[in-house]
Amino acid sequence: MKVLVVGNGGREHALCWKLAQSPRADIVFCAPGNAGTATETGLPIQNVDIPATDTARLVAFAKDNEIGLTVVGPEAPLVAGLVDALEAAGLRAFGPSRAAAELEGSKVFCKELLRHGDIPTGDFHTFRTGEEATTFLNERESQPLVLKADGLAAGKGVIVCGSRDEALDAVQRIAGDKEFGAAGNRLLIEERLHGQEVSILAITDGKSIIALPAAQDHKPAYDGDQGPNTGGMGAYCPAPIVDDALLRRVEEEILVPTVHHMKRKRRPFRGVLYAGLMLTKQGPKVLEYNVRFGDPECQPVLMRLKSDLLDVLEATADGRLDEAPRLEWDPRPAVCVVMASEGYPGSYEKGHVISGLDQAANVPNVKVFHAGTASIDGDVVNVGGRVLGVTAIGDTVPAAKLSAYTAVKAIRWRGAWCRKDIADKAVSVDKVVVKDERTRFG
Template sequence: MLKMNVLIVGNGGREHALAWKIAQSPRAERVFVAPGNAGTAVDAENVDLSATDTAGIVKFAKENNVGLTVVGPEAPLVAGLVDALQAAGLRAFGPSKAAAELEGSKVFCKNLLRNADVPSADYRVFRDAESAQHYLTEREDTPVVVKADGLAAGKGVIVCSNREEALEAVERIAEQKEFGDAGNQLVIEERLVGQEASVLAITDGRTILTLPAAQDHKPAYDGDRGPNTGGMGAYCPTPLVTDKLLASVESDVLVPTVHQMKRNRRPFRGVLYAGLMLTKGGPKVLEYNVRFGDPECQPLLMRLKTDLLEVLDAAVDQRLDEIGELEWDPRPAVCVVMASEGYPGSYEKGHPIRGLEEAAALPDVKVFHAGTSLIDGQVVNVGGRVLGVTAMGESVAKAKLAAYQAVKCIRWQGAWCRKDISDKALGIDS
């Protein structure tokens, strides 16, 4: 068996989950995380390099005999980190810069969906505030979604109930530049009605391995109220997506997207993540991400029994057809995100976190770190989303109970979380 060193790029809950799972592989020699957090320092080895330090990451991978680099977040993918690693003769899991535009540009994504005949919301693209405002004023006053074109850390999407809210969203994105250059173009699309679900797939451009569907919770507060966040919790699998529905998402959404990317000479290899709205007319794509979702990654990897390193290694070599069916723990998993006071707005950092050992001692629980750091031997909060407390149980209800029991163990000044993660499943599955 050929052992290898693995480098994971990023510092969130997704990267902690990747490091934890990859470190379990008998083929993993050393697992590095750049820059990592207080949790990855326990389950792997942290490297003091920013996720966007392309030259530094390439140099480190060469000098430390890294056999595979796994890029976690979207920003380095969109900036071309995978291309830089490959140009240096190194192996990397994740899409190229050209393929990552599927997430890096909402305009590119919407146009590709239209060309691939993948079901999605009707939309219009605008390059300035004036033309967008004119369009909104002239059309019927119906609910819309206003999106900044570029990357905005999951916050550049504003769901509007009426024209007044939409005009305000346009002003925030295109005039006040709340999301910076991400708002140089914007998309206005019809607001779809239904439940949201996330379907992630690992693909090498030829074979697609579709993972069990998960459900994220984007709004900050209980009952899906408040501003959008990077995600306040997730659970997997979701009973909202039946086996039949998952098969149709694969054939009508994922397959045509991969084919269209190939036709566009941007072959897609990596994680293709479809954010879906389950409408009365069937599933429609809200957006694509080009990496594991955070927090969907945490409950997904908690349940995965197949060696993840083998899967990612095969994807890089276009041998996914050799992997076969992935093996999953039949029990559902629920991940509850604990956040800093004030998130998704401004928040205080540096508060010591207590009770982590107590939570970790509970059965079938794993606390994935996101916005944490180790300062003077103490774990402190340094981010908005701080921890992803994840648990498995015989049912969604039992997994939820176990996750919140672990949450109760953990304390820091201003810590908070949603109390209703996975409740949407409980009307269907208890």
């Protein structure tokens, strides 16, 4: 089978790497891909120079090359309706429709669905103008709040505020300065939840759900969870804080009701349902939903997956997930450390030559997934904010972390940096076994 993966980040490199290992994958095309997908050795992966947002050319390429399955990685083409266009052309695709992808495309839509579906989440208010939001804040006591731009903002449209003054400044940034562009045409003010954040990704065809092992992402830019939010500075899997009982609770109280409610709204969901959760004293609550594999969560999750990913994604696209083989996992934990360009998540310089990739790849149990990279005149250079996802697997979390940071130390480019505390939240895990949790409903 010929497979097409759409996107150019670390998530897409990881998807290509895992899908190409399937004995049924004759070739995996990546559009547009990056320097990592372009230089994979021993696997049938090939870049295609088509942007992830060029729906017409992607559909034409899939038709002309008889692509058996297209896997859409990033949120933007999903929200724009790429899956709809592929299916309208008689092609199979893994990912939600445009209508279902609004679960990530609009935070207002997401929160209102959670409220109407009686799915646990924080209290919230929505506003169409900065003036309305400012009046709301000035009429209330100063308190910790979270402000969010409604639309897609590459993971950066969330501002955690400790006081009214900080919240008023966030309103100005979102609604006044349009720091996040059109994503800030509407904004939300939410209560600030307290606890540990976890990411639970589930694959669903709208009738069955397979919850994947929980992961923990690191959104703030700097050590100790300080600084502005990013798209994610690292992740590890599994998250020891989530045991089987809690995972089952999340399925029953959050995932299944969400899929049911989407079906009732005539927006049936198929693909990856990614729940960003806060584990509060009252139980898990939804912070937000994404409608695709997380980045960087995808990297350590797929590092541990022993099953054929192509079988699972194809079964999902066909609506027969209940027939897919049970997932098998490497019992060892995995840790991903993101290396970023200087200045990220703000402005940053591009085009610096990256060295040490071969040395890093030679560290045992390590895989370097490329994100913001390109090949120019034979050199690999940085072209994005998040550049590499250095991922390692080990017998324990500390062992995996040590391998990942050993590889990180081998890699250099001007301005390269990373958080130094990825996975410190995790306790040492020895041979953690995560079951394949599958729920059939509807």
